[in-house]
Amino acid sequence: MSVIKIAILGFGTVGEGVYRIIHSHAAELKKVLGKKVEVTAILIKDQEKKRNISDDILITSDFEDIMKLDKLDVVIEAIVGKESPFLFLKKSIERKCHIITANKEMFAHHGEELQKLAEKNNVSVGFEATVAGGIPVIQTIRTLLKVNRVFQLQGILNGTSNFILTEMREKKQSFTEALLQAQENGYAEADPTNDVEGFDAFYKTMILCRIAFGEEPNWEEVQRQGITSITSELIAAAEKYGLRFKHFAQINRDGSEIIAVVKPVLVNQNHPFYHVEGVQNAVNVCSDIVGCITLQGPGAGMFPTSSAVIEDLVYVCQNQLSDITNSIGFVSDDKKTQGELEYWFVQGVGWKVPKGITIVDQTVEGIFILKAAKRDLEQLKNNKEVLCYPIVGEITINNFDSVTV
Structure with missing residues (x-):
């Protein structure tokens, strides 16, 4: 019988999950x-350390x-x-060897x-699990790009930050309290810097x-800002x-320029x-023919991430080289x-406030909704005590008087 031989590098959450799925879904894979x-x-x-691994491995x-x-x-x-x-x-x-x-x-x-x-060695690279856990966003983009x-x-793109923001809102917790809860649940590392400061995303x-x-x-x-300033x-x-x-990643293409x-x-x-x-996690992909597609699902954990690895295993074993890219410049109509x-x-x-900025409303003392062009708002952001967050989409405000200074 022909056999595909696999090596797994690492036996933490993801490595163990991959090992277990290969055994539990052996018939499906075959x-x-x-x-x-x-x-x-x-x-x-x-x-x-004791592990539940077969003796013949x-x-x-x-x-x-x-x-x-x-x-x-294949090396995973x-x-x-x-x-x-x-x-x-x-x-x-x-x-x-193919790699994942x-x-x-x-x-x-x-x-x-x-x-x-x-490509030089005629093998394939699988990396679906690097982006959004169990969400097949990379395969979806590859399909669209045909x-x-x-x-x-x-x-x-970061489940830990999204969890913290959800806990802060739903349970009226402080950032510190929500972070501790994330750590206790296993969503955040002892050092959460990569997650909460936006490096992971x-x-x-x-x-x-x-x-x-x-x-x-x-x-x-690339502007990178985490969630630690949100109170x-x-x-x-x-x-x-x-x-x-929401902790938000956005990528636009403007001709030959990529803006992220x-x-x-x-x-x-x-x-x-x-x-x-x-x-x-969630990813919204916008293209010129199909329009916008939103993919949503678990972004972390043993089986969501391991599922992405297993799907890549099928992908690379079918030797589909991952060299499809979009080299055509296209400008989004929604681009600011x-x-x-x-x-x-x-x-x-x-x-x-500086000229050109409109005060739309004051929510509570010291917190305002402003209407301004990004270039004008930069005048405020030079003050390190000022925190600015963009509002994506329209906002409805009743019973207010707009004030333009």
Whole structure:
């Protein structure tokens, strides 16, 4: 019987989930691939830790032991870090193995090099699990790009931040209280910096840029802001207008230029992300033919992420090279320019604001809704005590007098 031999690098949440699914769905995999899928080796960190792994599998803490195996078809990487996983996958490709990764930081930094090396060696790269857990966003974009021109992507890409914002609103918790709850539930690490400061969402955004447009912006020019500045007071004030804070990634293509931001925004009830709560992720893909499609689902956890890895396993074993990109410039009709007026939720300004900015309403003392062009608002943002959050979509305000200064 023909067998597909698999090595799993890492046996944490994702690695163990992949191992368990390969066993529980062995019949389904054989039916789809026409071959039995067999885990032949697992790379672990602690040799002393007891694990529920079959005795006939090589368990090692030395990657070179895996490279010495007589037969190896696919290497699945699910470990923490950037440089070591990259080197492991690079060696795997050079050995003519297909590779699959769930490591968004590593792939954001080194994905392009790995894909080029894979193409040279006629093997495939699977990376669905790097972006939105169990949501098949990368496969969806690949399908659209066969004909459609994708011009905009929006996403809630970090389940931890979304959970914290939901807890703060629903349970009237402080940021600190909601973060502690996320840590107790296993959604946030002991050091939550990557999640709450927007780095995790940033890496995923750069990966989406590459798959949708074949390139990415200069990382230094991408606005990245986390959720640590959002207070219970701001959330309560936003609720009065039916608005909810969401940590938001957006990518637009303007001709040859890619514009990306990762930051908190406010959305109204008409926005597809308004009801995306807890650890859920969502991605909205806009293209010229089909219009806008929203994908929503669990963005983290053992089985959602492992599911994405298993789907990639099928993908790479069918040897579908992942080199489809959108190289055609297209401008979104919804794209804001520096001079177009937008609504902003602003804390830390008084009634005296620069010329060109309209005070629409005061929610509570010190928190205003302003109408201004982005270029005019920059005058306020020079003051570090002023916090500005864009409102995505329309906002309805009753019984107010607009004041233009």
